[in-house]
Amino acid sequence: MAWDIERTQQLLLDAATREFCDHGLAGARVDRIAATAGVNKERIYQYFGKKTDLFDTVVATALRRLMDEVPIEGRGAAAMGDYAGRLFDHHVRDRTVPRLLFWEGLERGEDAHSSPERRERHELKVTLVTRVLPCASRREAADLLLTIVSLCDAWVVLPQLDALLAGDASNRVAERRAAIVEAVTLAAQAVVDRAILERGVVDSAAADRESAGRESADREGAERALAQRTDA
Structure with a gap:
């Protein structure tokens, strides 16, 4: 079965958003994000880069949604x-x-x-x-x-x-x-x-x-x- 990249990325973004909201950048844990999303943590690095890059993506995504809403x-x-x-x-x-x-x-x-x-x-x-x-x-x-x-x-x-x-x-x-x-x-x-x-x-x-x-x-x-x- 083909890997649903878009769905995986969304699961990781949702999990990362909750993690960063609760713990900030320094306190957030990549392995916890991956576990919440039910995805191997290597996918985070593959799709988003390092933790700071993931944080930037989460913030930018939330702000884009806010402007629309x-x-x-x-x-x-x-x-x-x-x-x-x-x-x-x-x-x-x-x-x-x-x-x-x-x-x-x-x-x-x-x-x-x-x-x-x-x-x-x-x-x-x-x-x-x-x-x-x-x-x-x-x-x-x-x-x-x-x-x-x-x-x-x-x-x-x-x-x-x-x-x-x-x-x-x-x-x-x-x-x-x-x-x-x-x-x-x-x-x-x-x-x-x-x-x-x-x-x-x-x-x-x-x-x-x-x-x-x-x-x-x-x-x-x-x-x-x-x-x-x-x-x-």
Whole structure:
């Protein structure tokens, strides 16, 4: 019977995702991943390379799935608040991405940003925010995204701080979600207000015209490069 390579790779990725979420990069064991997947551990090295390469693949796969499941869409400050709320909801249901990213930050730090595919995908996310807020510069969009990620990821991986600061409440998830949505909406509105004061942007149509050339070139270039790399 022919070996089902695709199924084997998926079994290993699923097992590795659980292992890295629970133990991080340093604490994860290749033999335990193989045993969970029911696959000889030599297959890991054959398909993914060394353990750090497998970790990178797990993180990249989880982030690609997240972008599909929680798209950045809409227009205006309220749309950014809505995105933050949907991202928070996703992380409450599935803590995979926050846990992986915190382990990655603790164990690899700035070395983790060297992947061209990761960089291109995050550049695309910044571009998507400039679609929602056409008056935002790329730096402002990046800062807003970092704020959203920090707020949504931290709550599910630092539950002890929430318990210490906010106490125990039956409706705590809803309270925290509302606080995040409000904070992000206000932060996004501050970007819009700053554009009005500093650059004379007076309405959404003017903001669209101001950013059209910059946004179109950035978006098309980022999407083309990402599609080519993903297809390859």
